[in-house]
Amino acid sequence: MKNLILLVLILNTLPFISSANENLPEPPSGIIKLSPYPAPAIELLDIDGQEFNLSETKKHWVFVHFWASWCGPCRKEMPAIQKMWNKLGKEGLKIALVNTAEDEDTVFNFLAIHAPDIRALMDKDGQITEKWKPRGLPATYLVDPNGQVRYQALGGRAWETKTYLDFLRHLLKQK
Amino acid sequence: MNSLQFYFLLFALPILVNISPLHAATKYKAQYNDEKIKLTLLSRSPEQIAAFYEGRGFSKKMINKLKQQCFITVGLHNKSSQILWLDLSNWYFTNHNGEIRRLNRKYWKSVWKTMNIPLAHQSTFRWTLLPEVLDFRTNEFEDGNIILPASNQPFTLRAQFATKADKSGKAINIQLNNIQCVHE
Numbered sequence: 001m002k003n004l005i006l007l008v009l010i011l012n013t014l015p016f017i018s019s020a021n022e023n024l025p026e027p028p029s030g031i032i033k034l035s036p037y038p039a040p041a042i043e044l045l046d047i048d049g050q051e052f053n054l055s056e057t058k059k060h061w062v063f064v065h066f067w068a069s070w071c072g073p074c075r076k077e078m079p080a081i082q083k084m085w086n087k088l089g090k091e092g093l094k095i096a097l098v099n100t101a102e103d104e105d106t107v108f109n110f111l112a113i114h115a116p117d118i119r120a121l122m123d124k125d126g127q128i129t130e131k132w133k134p135r136g137l138p139a140t141y142l143v144d145p146n147g148q149v150r151y152q153a154l155g156g157r158a159w160e161t162k163t164y165l166d167f168l169r170h171l172l173k174q175k
Numbered sequence: 176m177n178s179l180q181f182y183f184l185l186f187a188l189p190i191l192v193n194i195s196p197l198h199a200a201t202k203y204k205a206q207y208n209d210e211k212i213k214l215t216l217l218s219r220s221p222e223q224i225a226a227f228y229e230g231r232g233f234s235k236k237m238i239n240k241l242k243q244q245c246f247i248t249v250g251l252h253n254k255s256s257q258i259l260w261l262d263l264s265n266w267y268f269t270n271h272n273g274e275i276r277r278l279n280r281k282y283w284k285s286v287w288k289t290m291n292i293p294l295a296h297q298s299t300f301r302w303t304l305l306p307e308v309l310d311f312r313t314n315e316f317e318d319g320n321i322i323l324p325a326s327n328q329p330f331t332l333r334a335q336f337a338t339k340a341d342k343s344g345k346a347i348n349i350q351l352n353n354i355q356c357v358h359e
Contacts, residue, residue: 032312068302070231101298103232126298135309136317137302154315 025170027151028163036148039064039141040131042096044121047107052121054096055147061171062094062143066129068102069110074138077156078114084159084168085118092172100137101126142171205332205351211255212336214349219246219320220357227303233296240286244278245325245356250318253311257344260337261309261317268323270330278322280307310340329353 027033042054042064054062065081067074085095098121099107107120123129132141140153157164203218221242228238253259268275280301287297305319323330332351338344 030314068299070227070299071302100302101295125294126302127294129302130298135315136306136319154312155317 024150024174025167028167030154030157031142031167032152032154034149034152036144036150039143039147039149040128042098042121042128044098044123044128046119046121047104047111048119050119052096054143057094057096057143058147059145060092060094061145061168061174062096063168064096064098064132064141064143066098066100066123066132066134066137066139068100068137069106070102071137073156075110075114077138077159078111080156080158080160082115082118084165085115087165088168088172091169093168096121098123098129100129142168144171144174203355203357205354207349207351209254211253212259212347212349213250213252213254214334214351215250216332216351216354217248217250218355218357219248221359223357228300231296231299233300234292236290237287237292237296237300240290241322242359243325245323247321247323247354247356248318249305249321250316251305251311252316253313255338256313257338258313258340259311259347260342261306261311262335262337263305263307263321265335265337266321267333268330269333270326270328272328275323275326275330278324280304283322323356325356325358327356327358329355 024033039054039062042052044052046052054064063081063085067078069075081095081097085093089095095118097115097118100123103124104122107122111118111120132139135152135154138156140157141149142151144150159165159168205216207214224241224246225238228241233241251261263277263279266277268277283300283304284297287300303320305321306317309317311317329352332349332354334349334351336347336349338347
């Protein structure tokens with residue numbers, strides 16, 4: 001009897017999970033909607049030596065971004081991320097800005113110019129980046145409040161523009 | 176200047192311009208461009224390669240190894256409305272002597288391991304390479320290097336791209352001739 005009740009409960013829950021998927025907005029140009037999968041772990045120190053653990057950001061959407069200072073499109077995109085962050089950081093978006101395999105001096109000097117208000121996470125040997133298997137650098141993923149990867153951006157995006165801000169705000173309303 | 180000298184200069188000038196260093200630097204760019212795909216190959220000089228990797232803090236022994244190779248920066252833009260598959264196992268480089276074997280990621284992993292290269296530099300190096308396989312989405316652009324053994328001979332690339340998500344679409348075949356490495 002207990003098993004039957006459990007089965008009924010599970011079956012009743014399924015449509016809600018399914019409709020939650022369907023309610024996610026269609027992304028703007030250059031962002032792919034993915035079949036959800038669990039976000040690979042990110043446990044890194046930031047440039048100031050503070051620990052960051054992606055699993056502690058659950059209940060929030062997380063903007064996970066991989067970059068390197070030598071990558072031209074990364075340099076171009078970073079100011080847009082800073083401008084987006086200035087707005088949406090206050091509205092509940094979390095960010096994991098992961099530098100791929102560079103040293104502190106390089107990252108400090110780069111971010112001082114391009115994104116002074118965002119703490120970079122130091123993937124010093126590049127192994128966390130490898131686990132996420134980005135298509136290239138820069139790479140951005142949007143992770144939902146349940147820790148599922150939902151969207152992936154293709155290359156650099158104009159995150160500071162209305163189209164992308166509206167899309168991200170729409171996500172922030174989805175819990 | 177008499178008229179003979181004038182006409183000599185008139186005809187000689189384009190020839191002189193054509194052998195200028197600037198032109199020499201650009202003649203190793205090969206490109207295919209149509210309504211579906213743009214593929215660009217740009218050969219890099221050993222100096223360019225050394226400068227880039229020195230800037231990333233790579234060791235001298237690593238740079239010396241890289242400078243001995245033929246670096247080609249590839250840019251690929253999917254201009255079509257369907258998925259385009261980059262798969263480097265479907266790229267064939269040939270010259271007068273036959274097939275040229277590309278130095279792939281597996282090769283470099285083994286080289287760097289033998290040379291005890293730090294993981295960070297191995298990682299950065301890998302990110303500068305063109306992906307081995309990638310499903311290019313509509314309007315996606317990616318670039319990266321491919322590396323061949325250095326050679327003085329011009330070579331040909333024959334590349335095949337599968338199309339559609341399940342690769343069931345009509346394949347696109349591209350041939351680029353007379354590609355050359357840049358030497359010191």
